[in-house]
Amino acid sequence: MSSLSGFPEWLPAGRIIEQAFIDALRTTFELHGFAGIETRAVEPLSQLTSKGETSKEVYLLSRLQAEPGELEADPAKQLGLHFDLTVPFARYVADNAGLLTFPFKRYQIQKVWRGERPQEGRFREFIQADIDIVGDGALPLHNDAEIPLIMHEALAGLPIPPVTIHVSNRKVAQGFYQSIGIQDADLIEVLRVVDKLDKIGPRAVAAELTETVGATAEQAERALALATITGAEPEQVRGAVLEALQGAQPSELLDQGLDELTTLLATAARRRPGALIADLKIARGLDYYTGSVYESFMAGHEDLGSVCSGGRYDSLVTNGKRSFPGVGISIGVSRLLARVIGQGLVSVTRPVATCVLVAVSDEEHRAVSEAVSQALRARGISADVVPSAAKFGKQIRFADKRSIPFVWFPGADGEADSVKDIRSGEQVEADAASWAPPQEDLVPRVIAGQG
Amino acid sequence: MSSLSGFPEWLPAGRIIEQAFIDALRTTFELHGFAGIETRAVEPLSQLTSKGETSKEVYLLSRLQAEPGELEADPAKQLGLHFDLTVPFARYVADNAGLLTFPFKRYQIQKVWRGERPQEGRFREFIQADIDIVGDGALPLHNDAEIPLIMHEALAGLPIPPVTIHVSNRKVAQGFYQSIGIQDADLIEVLRVVDKLDKIGPRAVAAELTETVGATAEQAERALALATITGAEPEQVRGAVLEALQGAQPSELLDQGLDELTTLLATAARRRPGALIADLKIARGLDYYTGSVYESFMAGHEDLGSVCSGGRYDSLVTNGKRSFPGVGISIGVSRLLARVIGQGLVSVTRPVATCVLVAVSDEEHRAVSEAVSQALRARGISADVVPSAAKFGKQIRFADKRSIPFVWFPGADGEADSVKDIRSGEQVEADAASWAPPQEDLVPRVIAGQG
Known part of the structure; x- marks a missing residue:
């Protein structure tokens, strides 16, 4: 590891492992017909700060030899390092829409940067590996199953403990909260509070729901009932969600979300039994997700949090009049490697190429x-x-x-x-x-x- | 190409070519026992500005959410993006000297950044591929042949026009100028002027030598005689250099440099005939080179300038008392690709992985x-x-x-x-x-x- 906090650097043996992981991911993605692209490391700041919550942690660039007032003269030229690969990909698709064929399937394995405070013990530079499929105008639902199943296949090819992908659907959550009388405007806040369930427990969540969005005791109870639902069997999941309504009438959006979620679960059960499980508390912090959402946990390493995450975004990519709905998932390669190398879960037969x-x-x-x-x-x-x-x-x-x-x-x-x-x-x-x-x-x- | 000037971005077909080039280089380097490493994208600014002339073109980083005065409080924490892979490699070796085995052979294929003024038409982000060998305390001379021969083998494996590597030796140049009575203090300036020979012609070079370092007409004539020497046959090159002295006594340094250069040429002639040629006007701008120097030209594309360059550096890497002499060469992958793709010299059988x-x-x-x-x-x-x-x-x-x-x-x-x-x-x-x-x-x- 490097002497500069948050910027990991491997000795040759570690780099062989990192490279082997990257090669294995790439092989799986290419077997599935994904095109490898790389985007530039920088984006205009306006682009970086237009989406999602992580926009706070951006590294800005300035030229050491800048002339006085160079940047002030044109703030639109302010550049920052990308903090994920989704925002740059959305920009790449919009830029090149006329030159790509849709649905466009791409993988992208690159470093990203987060302008974290020094000495916070977080990575400030790390590798992500993303796959996404975007359509032109529409993208059929079967892609929502395709994406996590391919990532699961890729992860199963690595010498690491098994990973299970947990899925939910924003429409299920939003539709459920509509059904029990919570305002759409409060949705993101409710999701944020419920997301803390594992950390702070059901009582604290109920109390916070009452405090922040004025939920009644009955609403809080129903929200908690939804959040604790897990399972791989489609109709059992549907039944549990309807039961959690405790007699409230399911909204149209909830029905649609349940159809999407159960279809996804049925496909997954047929193609990779055990790979996916419904987990209704999954929400994802980023507000551009509009349907399926994914988080993933490595057996015995749940404390690490989600090792790969993503979801469906119907409105992220637009190019004037056209919109390009997409679905994708991203694995935090560096964080995964730091854990499996750090704990000796993987090693290399020798630290040199030389035979x-x-x-x-x-x-x-x-x-x-x-x-x-x-x-x-x-x-x-x-x-x-x-x-x-x-x-x-x-x-x-x-x-x-x-x-x-x-x-x-x-x-x-x-x-x-x-x-x-x-x-x-x-x-x-x-x-x-x-x-x-x-x-x-x-x-x-x-x-x-x-x- | 991307919409942001200086930040190239490929469509999927171009990226397949870029990836194939990188894979081919990596394969050759690993067959020769080089360890692949990656260094972090950032270095402390003090590290970046301590070597060579390109230090002017650095991108500095700052946190968008920095607290007021955060950077001013500790200027040593100022970070910049690396502008080459040699300076970071030198730092990596010094940091990890106790954990590496020497001679340490490493390859490194990564993006680098130059904080050029916008709209200058130069790359501000591009990929370099470097190989270097560093020893602990000493590094035998045969490595000075090894490095360009391996790079030549790697380039010969790419579907591009043939590349010839031009070599010279700093000791030959410095020793020659000593022998004809030019001060060591003027060496860098003389090299800089002579380097313009192809651009401005011999008369202008002679005039500028007189003007800047006070060279006599005879000294300028001898300097020009040296600069025009090229050839692959070792003893013929030695003879031509001694003849260019026009009777002046060769200095000890010149003799040493000629021994190094002719040994390198003899090894190259035996192992890859036609790969290397002596070209005594080659100097390299960076002042950390101490012996062999390399530049390379692609047949029919000499206007592109050197496609890969490097040399021997005996004093770049130090770690307290120990010094780690090294020799390396670097290929500008993005610049090469922009030319060969742009002119249709290479293409891909199909633009998708899918068969x-x-x-x-x-x-x-x-x-x-x-x-x-x-x-x-x-x-x-x-x-x-x-x-x-x-x-x-x-x-x-x-x-x-x-x-x-x-x-x-x-x-x-x-x-x-x-x-x-x-x-x-x-x-x-x-x-x-x-x-x-x-x-x-x-x-x-x-x-x-x-x-």
Whole structure:
């Protein structure tokens, strides 16, 4: 970890794990036909502050060599670092709408920045991996199941504890509160209070609901009944929500939300049983979500909070007259890695790419060793020549210290070459044009548990 | 390209090319045993401004929600975005010296930022790919050949015109100027003036040398004689340099520099004939270089300037008492891509990952199509289900518009599935558990020329 608080930096072994996670996510996303894009790190400040609550934590840029008054002359040119990948993606789609084909499926794995106060112990730079699907004018509901199922498949490919994706639907929540007589204007506040259920408990939530939006005891009780509903079986979830109404008449919006949620649950149960569960207290802080919402928890690491989150946004992306409804989910890669590496849940079989270290008998014969290593590389085997000729024992220790598994000895005076597995000590004759290591030694592998 | 000047952004097809270039570079670097690292995007301003001339073009950060006086209270906390990868790497090595093994070989492919004035037409955000080797206390000379040869091998793996790496040596230049009686204090200025040779011609260079460092006509003539030397044959280069002295006695430093340069040339001639050429006018603006220096030119695109540059730095990295001499080279990936994509020198066989679009006969049978696509993906074939059921002709046009090469039709009522190559129109029976596309259609491929 780095010496600058909030800016994580890995040693080479950690970076191999990070890169392997990114590669695995990318492979899954591309198998599903998602296009990889990158957006610039900066957005105009006006763009960054137009959506959602995290806009407070933005890093602004200024040029060290700015002329006096340069920025004041045109505040519209004020740039800030992006704090997530959703807002930049919305801008990218609006900018390029005429050049993209819809529905547009994209993944994006990039660093984001949050201008947190120093020494708060939070990440100020971290990697996110997002997938989103946006349609032109409309986006069918089956995409609301597609997105969390693909992310679940991607996470299941990583050597980490199982992740369960919890789903709810904004229309269910809003429709439910309408049905029990809470004003739409109070919805965000109610969601915010109910979101604290796990932290402060049902009594405190009920009290706060009464205090902030003037809920009656009966309304608070019904809200709590809704928030405690979980389950994977669609009709059971629908029944529980209607029961929580305690006789109130379901609003049209609630019916629509329940249809969406139960359809999503049915698709998930068919395609990846156990991946998704309805959890009606999930709300998400960002107010651009309009339907499905997702949060995800890693088994045994619920204290970490949601490891990936997202939802349906019907009105986030607009471009003059056209609107582009979308649904997406985002995984906090750095935060996940910090946990699984920090607790030794994953490790790497070796901390270097190098599979073979080619020994040098003396500096005059370095070219012979270079030729061997180049022959190995030409067949995809990572090889390096020892940096300086020394006694072979010292060269073997050089490999050992770096966990390079094989040392190659070019044969002197027409003798055959040989290669030594320095873990077993076994040494065999070998030809650089044909020898290959066991498949599991070819490249460093990321594995569950301590290596 | 993006709507914000200097911040390039690719459409999906361009990003496939960018990603393929990055992947190819990474593969070569890892085959040579380089460790991939990433450093944080920010460094303390004091770190950024302590080296070299580009320190003027830094983006500073400030928190949008900073408390009044927060920064003024501790100017040491002022952060800026890194403008290259060498300065951050030097800091990373110094920070982690006790945890790394030396010689440490690392590659680093990341975005960097330059706080250029808006509307200057220069990149303000771009990707660089660097390789460096640093030793603990000492670093043998053969690394000075290793670095440009590996970069040349990496570039040769890209579908771009051939690149030649031009090399010189700071000790040759400094030693030569010592030998002809120019003060060491004037060295940087002389190098700066001579560097303009191609732009302003020999007469203007001679005049400026006289004007700025008081060179005599004879000194200017000798300096120009040195600057025009090029060649790949080591002893011919040595001879030409000594001849340019016109009888002056070579200084010890010149002899040392010539030994280093000719050794490098001999190694290069043996290992990659044609890859490297001596070019004695190469100097590099940054004053931390102490020996070998590199610039590189792409055939037919010399107007682009150097596409990758670097050199040996014996004193850049220090950590209290220890010093870590290094040698490295950096390729400007974004600038190279902008040229080769912009001029149609490279293209991609298709702009989407998707290889197969699975048709849907009607929404009730979407699950059948989902199962087909999942079976294909399980065998590494990128597949997507058509977003909404429509007439098959319309579904084929959907694939055609995206350049997806194959459309899959699930068989109705126990009939066999079939797959259609929509380019040839050929349609054959197929089983999702065994069918595979031709190898060249599996993933989008980046190729030379217009696709």
